[in-house]
Amino acid sequence: SLVPLTVIGRMVLDRWPDNFFAETEQVAYCPANVPPGIDFSNDPLLQGRLFSYLDTQLSRLGGPNFHQIPVNAPKCPFANHQRDGHMQMNIPKGRVAYDPSSLQGDSPRESVDGFPSHATAPDDGRKGRVRAESFADHYSQARMFFRSLEAPEQAHLASALVFELSKVETVKVRERTVSHLRNIDDALAKRVADGLAMPALPEPAATQTPAQDFPKAPEVRIIGRTKDLLKGRCIGILFDEGSDAALIANLRKAADKAGASVKLVAPKIGGAKLSDGKTLAADGQLAGTPSVVFDAVAVVLSNDAAKKLSRESAAIDFVSDAWAHLKAIAADDGAQALLKVARVGNDAGVVEAEDAKAFLAAAATRQWAREPKVRTL
Structure with a gap:
C-alpha cells in the first residue's frame, strides 16, 4: 500500500x-526518492539536485546501499528489488531481482490496484527559462546586510575579509x-584595502x-538581539592548591541558580586541596582545557x-585569551598576580570573584567596549 501523503517528508x-556521526554526518537527503504517484516539477534547481544528490551520496557514503x-x-x-552492491547489509533471497516474474511468486510486487506512474501538469502555454531583472542585482542584499550590522560586527567582517584575502x-x-566590495560599501572596501596595504583603491x-x-x-545582527541570559552558557573556574573553598562553592551555586553550567579547571586532573583541607577534583586539566x-x-x-602559575604558559593563556575574547573575568586577591602577568586590564567585565552577582551579569554578555584595547580592527 502507498504511504499516506500526509506523512511524506515529515x-x-x-x-x-x-x-x-551516525545521525548527522551520515544523513542522505535524496529528493529522487518519492512514492509512486508523485512526480517532479520542472523547477531547475530540483532537476539539478535529482542527479547531483544521488551522485553525492554514492561517493560520500561509500556505495549504493x-x-x-x-x-x-x-x-x-x-x-524493492535492489540487491547486492558495495556495503549490502541485507541478505536478499530468491532467484529474481525484477517484477513481474514467473520464477518466484513471493517476490516484491507492485500494487494490484495500480497507481499513477507520474504527475501530469497542464501545458497551458509557452515556457522559458527567464531570469527576473533582480537576478542582475548582485550587491543590494550584501549592502543591506553590511550596513545593518553593529560597528563591532562590521569590523569583524572587514577583518575576516583581510584575513582570507x-x-x-x-x-x-x-x-x-x-572592486566588488566598492559596490557594496565604499567604507568596507577602504578598510579591506588598507588591511591589504593596497596603494590605491x-x-x-x-x-x-x-x-x-x-x-x-536589524534581524541580521547578533549584537543587541540576544538575551543576556546565562542559561546554556558555561563558566570555567580555575583553581589550585589553597584556593578559597567557600568562594568556589559560592560561585558554583550562583551560576547553577542562574542556569549556567560550571566546569572546574586545575593544573592536575585530580584537582587540588582547597583552603578547607578537602581535595576538589577537576573537570579538566589546565593544559587541555583553555578558556576558549x-x-x-x-x-x-x-x-x-x-x-607558580604565572610561570605556566597555559595559565597565562587561560586568562589572556579570556581577556582578548572579550569575556567576563572574575578574580580574587590571590589571582591578581596571574592577571598582571597576563596583562589583563580593568573594565566592567573584570570583577571581584567575591561579587558573584556582578560577575554573572557580566558573564551573560561580551565586553565589546574592550575590543579596541586588544586588537586593531
Missing part, C-alpha cells in the same frame, strides 16, 4: 543526536575582490544594475598558586 526535531544506514532507513516495512597570492585577484567592478539602498534589517571553551571564567587562587 521530520521531528525534538532532541540532540545521540551520536553526531546508503539507504540501509539506520538514520536513512524508513521506519515502516518496505520492499591575505592568503591569496595573486594581486589581481585581491584587487578584483576589493581599484575602480568599482562593472555592474548591470547599481546597488540599491534598502532599509536596514567557556563563556566566562573565574580565577580563584592563593598567592603562592598564582605566583
Whole structure:
C-alpha cells in the first residue's frame, strides 16, 4: 500500500543526536526518492539536485546501499528489488531481482490496484527559462546586510575579509575582490584595502544594475538581539592548591541558580586541596582545557598558586585569551598576580570573584567596549 501523503517528508526535531556521526554526518537527503504517484516539477534547481544528490551520496557514503544506514532507513516495512552492491547489509533471497516474474511468486510486487506512474501538469502555454531583472542585482542584499550590522560586527567582517584575502597570492585577484566590495560599501572596501596595504583603491567592478539602498534589517545582527541570559552558557573556574573553598562553592551555586553550567579547571586532573583541607577534583586539566571553551571564567587562587602559575604558559593563556575574547573575568586577591602577568586590564567585565552577582551579569554578555584595547580592527 502507498504511504499516506500526509506523512511524506515529515521530520521531528525534538532532541540532540545521540551520536553526531551516525545521525548527522551520515544523513542522505535524496529528493529522487518519492512514492509512486508523485512526480517532479520542472523547477531547475530540483532537476539539478535529482542527479547531483544521488551522485553525492554514492561517493560520500561509500556505495549504493546508503539507504540501509539506520538514520536513512524508513521506519515502516518496505520492499524493492535492489540487491547486492558495495556495503549490502541485507541478505536478499530468491532467484529474481525484477517484477513481474514467473520464477518466484513471493517476490516484491507492485500494487494490484495500480497507481499513477507520474504527475501530469497542464501545458497551458509557452515556457522559458527567464531570469527576473533582480537576478542582475548582485550587491543590494550584501549592502543591506553590511550596513545593518553593529560597528563591532562590521569590523569583524572587514577583518575576516583581510584575513582570507591575505592568503591569496595573486594581486589581481585581491584587487578584483576589493572592486566588488566598492559596490557594496565604499567604507568596507577602504578598510579591506588598507588591511591589504593596497596603494590605491581599484575602480568599482562593472555592474548591470547599481546597488540599491534598502532599509536596514536589524534581524541580521547578533549584537543587541540576544538575551543576556546565562542559561546554556558555561563558566570555567580555575583553581589550585589553597584556593578559597567557600568562594568556589559560592560561585558554583550562583551560576547553577542562574542556569549556567560550571566546569572546574586545575593544573592536575585530580584537582587540588582547597583552603578547607578537602581535595576538589577537576573537570579538566589546565593544559587541555583553555578558556576558549567557556563563556566566562573565574580565577580563584592563593598567592603562592598564582605566583607558580604565572610561570605556566597555559595559565597565562587561560586568562589572556579570556581577556582578548572579550569575556567576563572574575578574580580574587590571590589571582591578581596571574592577571598582571597576563596583562589583563580593568573594565566592567573584570570583577571581584567575591561579587558573584556582578560577575554573572557580566558573564551573560561580551565586553565589546574592550575590543579596541586588544586588537586593531
